[in-house]
Amino acid sequence: MEKLIFLGTGGARFVVSRQMRASGGIWISKGNTQVLLDPGPGALVKSLEKGLNPAKLSALILSHRHLDHSSDVNIMIEAMTEGGFKKRGVVFAPEDALEDDPVILKYIRNYVGKIEILREGREYTVGEINFSTPIKHIHGNAETYGFKFKFSHFILSWITDTRYFAGLAEAYKAPVMVFNMVRLPSGPLDHLSMPDVVKILKETMPRVGILTHFGMTVLRANPWKVAEEIERATGVKMLVAKDGWEIDLEAVSREYF
Ligand SMILES: [Zn+2]
Known part of the structure; x- marks a missing residue:
């Protein structure tokens, strides 16, 4: 079973601080490996509510250090390592999440099996999950990466927070593409x-696009209506994430490929 579970679909400060959408990140599972991407506020609570066991996680991945992506990382490390008593798991993070003003507390770092620094153009493997970080984003002063995950039937790319820039579309071109459309x-x-999303889709033409990480302007406009507009403009099938949504990736390949 290969799937994504959205423990949150909210993005940016207003939506997250009011919890208009949850912000627990995305639980990714492939075979026996489970990882949590971007454990923002509520990651622990939302995991447990969903019946997901943090002690089964193989890794936590931070795209960048902003709070809506990282605020629960320390408690998730504690939960992944059963209170720090079982030294295990990997934390993947950009270097600035660990430097001065770190979001990963120093005393917690000893709990994890390994900390791996994310860098541009690298490939990483944890258990059965393999991903790469194709290009460094432009996102304020936070070092930020998106991901290309290898699943059995396709590559799923995830464009996390960034400004649009030349080379972005090409770096993430894949059959399934997820967008943090704030x-x-x-x-x-x-x-x-x-x-920006329309521009990227026209260049990449994936089988399916998935929208998530919504800020106020998207929520006010209704994400489903926005998705329809994007479909009309590009011809690409769009799916809209909502809190708690589980998407079976094998079903995606059966339905849209
Ligand atoms: Zn951000």
Whole structure:
């Protein structure tokens, strides 16, 4: 079974601080390996509510150090290592999540089996899960990476927080593409907007696109309506993530390939 479980679909400060959408990150499982991507506020609570056991996690992955992606990382490390008594698991994070003003506390670091620093253009493996970090994003002062995960039937790429820039689409071209689409209109902010997503899709033409990590402007406009508009503009089938959504990736390949 290969699947994604959305423990949160909220993005950016207003939506997350009001919990208009949850922000627990994305639980990814492939075979016997389970990892949690971007454990934001509520990751522990949402995992347990879903019946997911953090002690079974093989790794935590941080795309970057901003709070909506990392605030529960320390408690998730404690849960993954059964209170720090079982030294195990891997934490993948950009270097600045560990340097001065670190989001991963120093005393907690001893609990984990290994800390791996994410760098541009590298490939990483944990258990049965393999992913790469194709390109460094432009996202304020936080070192940020997105991911290309290898699943049995396709590669799923995940464009996490970033400003649009030349080379972004090419770096993430894959049959299934996930977008952290924080904003509706484009603007001078380091986040993807709907026009950015349209531009990337026209260049990459995946079988399926998935939208998540919504800020206020997208929620106000209704993400499902925004997705329809994107489908009309690009011809690409769009799916919209909601809190608690489990997506079976084998079903995706059966349905859309
Ligand atoms: Zn961010």
